[in-house]
Amino acid sequence: MLSLKSVTVRFGGRAVLDAVDLEIAEHEVVCVLGPSGSGKSTLLRAVAGLQPLDAGRVSLAGHDQGGVPAHQRGVGLMFQDHQLFPQRDVAANVAFGLRMHGVAKAERVARVGELLDMVGMPGADRRAVAGLSGGEQQRVALARALAPRPRLLMLDEPLGQLDRSLRERLVVELRELFGRLGTTVLAVTHDQGEAFALADRVVVMRDGRIAQSGTPLEVWQRPADAFVARFLGFENVVPATVVGAVADSPWGKLPVPQGAPQGDRTLLVRPAGVRLVPADTGLTCTVAARTFKGTHVAVHLQPGDGPRLEAACALRDAPETGDRVGAEFDAAEIVVLD
Numbered sequence: 199m200l201s202l203k204s205v206t207v208r209f210g211g212r213a214v215l216d217a218v219d220l221e222i223a224e225h226e227v228v229c230v231l232g233p234s235g236s237g238k239s240t241l242l243r244a245v246a247g248l249q250p251l252d253a254g255r256v257s258l259a260g261h262d263q264g265g266v267p268a269h270q271r272g273v274g275l276m277f278q279d280h281q282l283f284p285q286r287d288v289a290a291n292v293a294f295g296l297r298m299h300g301v302a303k304a305e306r307v308a309r310v311g312e313l314l315d316m317v318g319m320p321g322a323d324r325r326a327v328a329g330l331s332g333g334e335q336q337r338v339a340l341a342r343a344l345a346p347r348p349r350l351l352m353l354d355e356p357l358g359q360l361d362r363s364l365r366e367r368l369v370v371e372l373r374e375l376f377g378r379l380g381t382t383v384l385a386v387t388h389d390q391g392e393a394f395a396l397a398d399r400v401v402v403m404r405d406g407r408i409a410q411s412g413t414p415l416e417v418w419q420r421p422a423d424a425f426v427a428r429f430l431g432f433e434n435v436v437p438a439t440v441v442g443a444v445a446d447s448p449w450g451k452l453p454v455p456q457g458a459p460q461g462d463r464t465l466l467v468r469p470a471g472v473r474l475v476p477a478d479t480g481l482t483c484t485v486a487a488r489t490f491k492g493t494h495v496a497v498h499l500q501p502g503d504g505p506r507l508e509a510a511c512a513l514r515d516a517p518e519t520g521d522r523v524g525a526e527f528d529a530a531e532i533v534v535l536d
Contacts, residue, residue: 199224199382200245200350205254207240207406214240216406217254222350227376227383229393232403233429238386241403242352245384247271259349269298274348276339276356282327288314288338289323295346313341316375333368340372344381351376353385357392369395390430394418402426423535424464433508434467440534448504450481453529464535469496471531472509474517480524483507485517499525 200222207215215237222228230238243249245256247268256263263271274295282291289310296306314322317337330338336356343351356372357365369392376383376396387393393400394414402410402417410422421427424435438447440460445452447465454465473480474497483499486506495516499507507525517523 199226199259200384201255201257201260202241202245203255203257205241205244205256206252207237207244207249208252213406215244218406218408220401220408220411222382222384224382225380227373227381227385227396227398228401229385229387229397229399230401230403231387231390231393231429232409233388235405236403237406238403239354240406242354242384242386245350246273246275246352272346272349274343274346274351276343276351276353282335282339282342284327286327287323288319288325288327288330291327291338292323292341292345294342299346309345310341313345316344317341318371336368344379349382351381351383353383353387355387356385357387357389365389365392366395372396402429404429420533421466421535424466427464427466427533427535432466432468433506434469434472435535436465436467436505438463438465438534440465443529445532445534449501449507449525449527452527452532454532454534455529458534459536466533466535467507467527468531468533469508469510471528472499472507473526473528474509474511474515475524475526477522477524480526481507483523483525485519485521485523487519488516499523501525 202218202220205215205218206213218241230241232238240249244251247263247266258271292310292313293306296309310323314320317340319334319337357368373396385396397414399411400414400417401408404425410417410426418430421430427435436448438445440454440458440463443454443456445454445465481501483501485497486500487498489496494510495513497509497511497516499509501507509525
């Protein structure tokens with residue numbers, strides 16, 4: 199459905215997109231993740247035709263989009279701020295793209311009703327946009343983007359302005375809706391949880407390049423490098439030397455899975471792989487801090503002069519700040535990064 203070949207965009211001589219290659223299959227939902235300045239929003243604008251390319255090619259359904267204006271590309275766009283028309287009611291907002299395509303009034307009315315039902319706002323066609331909540335505006339913006347039946351739907355931080363509980367509910371609804379419609383989706387977000395819940399495939403960007411691409415499970419289980427691991431929220435990332443099934447690290451000798459890459463490497467220790475034991479067992483640490491995470495407690499350990507270490511444990515088992523504990527390591531939760 200979508201193919202990017204060596205797509206390059208420069209701002210003031212700096213490559214914001216640096217020879218990016220990306221393929222998206224029909225009906226696939228792909229989420230692009232990355233920190234601010236990584237190029238993810240520029241990627242979306244380049245595909246939409248809103249940002250000229252300095253080099254490379256964007257193809258949709260096998261057709262080169264060079265010189266094709268944005269309104270003729272057959273893509274749907276939904277931005278973080280929704281960009282609804284405040285002077286028009288819900289129906290007029292949803293029908294905007296249909297009017298631009300010359301769709302007859304009766305067909306427009308039927309399509310608007312169908313879409314409002316689909317996004318969970320039946321009967322809202324005559325409501326004023328100004329009176330809608332943030333979540334309702336998000337649904338109207340989505341209905342408007344879907345109205346012309348785009349071959350590709352693109353979302354730029356679609357849930358970024360909503361509170362967390364609403365975001366978590368709507369991301370589930372979006373996933374179900376895209377599955378029902380078979381929509382091909384390219385979404386940009388900085389929220390890992392949102393991307394992992396929504397996507398068939400996650401693309402992590404760094405400095406205008408793709409750092410890693412894979413299913414949410416693949417990216418979570420095996421980050422490509424230290425940058426991806428830290429971006430996903432993992433703190434236990436250190437240099438180490440791997441020999442056989444043992445890694446010599448700042449936290450001592452740690453077990454690694456059989457077949458792990460050898461030599462000087464970067465080690466990721468998941469918090470779930472750090473077991474708290476009595477202080478006279480394993481690596482002796484002081485509890486520097488603890489943070490309640492809802493499902494568990496993140497315990498931050500200071501092992502002498504070494505780097506801090508994060509462990510995860512149940513609330514009832516969490517030691518207090520200042521306590522002395524030991525740490526042991528589970529090889530199944532240790533990843534030797536390539």
